[in-house]
Amino acid sequence: MATYIALLRGINVSGQKIIKMEHLRQIFEALPVHNVRTYIQSGNVLFEAEEQPTDFLSAQIEQTLRDALGYDVRTVVRSSEELAEVIARSPYAGEVQGEKEKIYVTFLSALPSESNIAQLMTFKSDVDDFQVSGHEVYIRCRESYGKSIYSNNFMEKKLGVAATTRNWATVNKLLALAKA
Template sequence: MAIYIALLRGINVSGQKLIKMDRLKEMFETMPVRNVRTYIQSGNVVFTAEETDTERLRLLIESKLREALGYGVDVVVRTKEELERAIAGNPFGGEEAAGEAKLYVSFLSGEPEPAAAERLASLRSEVDEYRLIGCEAYILCRERYGQSLFSNNFLEKKLGVLATTRNWRTVNKLAAMAAEQ
């Protein structure tokens, strides 16, 4: 059994697409997955499955959620190992702890085309920094994430891929939960 983390995009934000985590857990339990655990209201699900194709899992999850909820929810799926690599690959090291900056990771649905990554690289913010590594964009926010230039919508528009963002504490908590599976 492989261990996976499903990251739902845009639920429980500003009163939109409201899903209680106990209901989300129940929806996942109707799928061919096991050991389902959720974490906080932003749509994080850790589970195990025999399926080894993350794209097939993503399509299954999105289909089942649409069927149960009556609306679409975009999902990014990572394996336990991919999440661990994302943590180990943090290009900002201890910069978050050094000041009041907060670190976020935007999980992308795929690796952006080189031209899109170059367009994004040409953009700068006086307040925030980002680093694009593979299928993750690391964002060091010196103000609030809500004021950051590098929002999900911005990244999606510039990179042409889906993005869903989690703060560094959540990323590490999900890795710890996956390690317990």
């Protein structure tokens, strides 16, 4: 058995796609998974399953959610080992300077093309910073994520792949829960 983390995009945000966590757990329990747990209301689901490719799990979860809810919910899945690697390779961990400064990770559903990454690099900012690393984009916001141009929608449009973003504290808490 392996531990996985499903990161659902756009649920319980601004009154859209409202899903109670108990209902979400019940939907996941219909899948061939075990020990389903949720963390906060923004669509973070931890579970155990036989070891398998995360893109297969994502597709299976998306279909199950579509059937249960009647609408699409993009889902990015990472194993607990992959999440540990995401944390370990952060270019900003330990570098947060100001009180307002925060780190975010945008989890990509697929590797972006080199041309899309090159286009994204043209949008460097004096206020915020980002780095693309594999299936993730690390974002350092010096003011606030809400004011940053590097929103989840921006990253999806520029990189041409589905994505979902979590703050650094949530990413670390998810790993701690996965290891517990």
